[in-house]
Amino acid sequence: MKLVRLLLSVALVGGVALAQQPIIKNGVRFVMAQDLVKASVQGGVRTEDFIQSPRAVQTGDILREEITVQNVKGRAISELTVGIPIPRETVLSGSVTPDSARWKVAYSVDGGRTYSPKPMQEVKAMENSKPVLRQQLAPPESYTNVRWTVANLAKDETLKLSFRVRVK
Template sequence: MKRLPLTLACLLASPGAWAQSPPISTTQPRVQFTLTQDLVRRVQQGGQDVEQIVPNVKTVVPGDLLREQISVKNVGGETLRRVFVGSPVPRGTEFVGEVTANTSRWRVEYSIDDGRTYNAAPRRTVTVSENGQTVTREVIAPVSTYTHVRWTVGELGPGKTLKFAFRVRVK
């Protein structure tokens, strides 16, 4: 079976989020990001099917399920408002969902156009044949077409850490 090297995705934070907080030295970091990629395995334990997380796996094979987990910590002394935390879906994988969602503290959105636009339910235009006529309409894009995931956090207090995760399958 072919083994694929595991590559880390890049994280994005909105500079605009930093601009909305009181000014501080631009040489001091205000947000610290950590990305981990863990293998998700289904195993039998006590007669039940449970998930086992294998941390920091070095190689994967097609069909493997991975958890992309992003930790974001406010290392500055001020509360940050409207912080964007995002990640592309890693190359060689397909988004399968199971996103960390908490609508009261943050909003999650997806992109199907390499991060140019985001929406909670991205739509794409399709052309179909109905009753012998060609019809163009917008439909909700399948999750397998998502290229990026982004969370918008209302506020992140000093010293606070949040964790976000989504899952992908290796192609």
């Protein structure tokens, strides 16, 4: 399995979004972008506008974290894995795309050490007046990383991977 671990993060520093320059690693070109999502309703129709690389964000703002993945190797790439940390001072909020039969999406709650499509976490509970640890589904607010895995990325193929976060 070929693992391309990409630790791209779009940091929020003093409320300002900082994007990174394109990176080429193992024959794959990665470009990270962060857009502020502005939703509005016009004539009863909900629309979204995207402000690229916003200069400032506020608590409650929704951001789209998007990574463009392009195969520049000259041949197909097998078992491509792309993992991205969820930016600090944000929480996962909304869909992760693509999530299909072709791309498998998994999440981490431990900083990217382990991944699962449905991460679990230990919680303390009382059973027969004794404290016990139980496993339960982790809430999306506890996710720290998103990872996509594809069996095959064709020669010259380009895909856009994205997820949304809410600023804390």
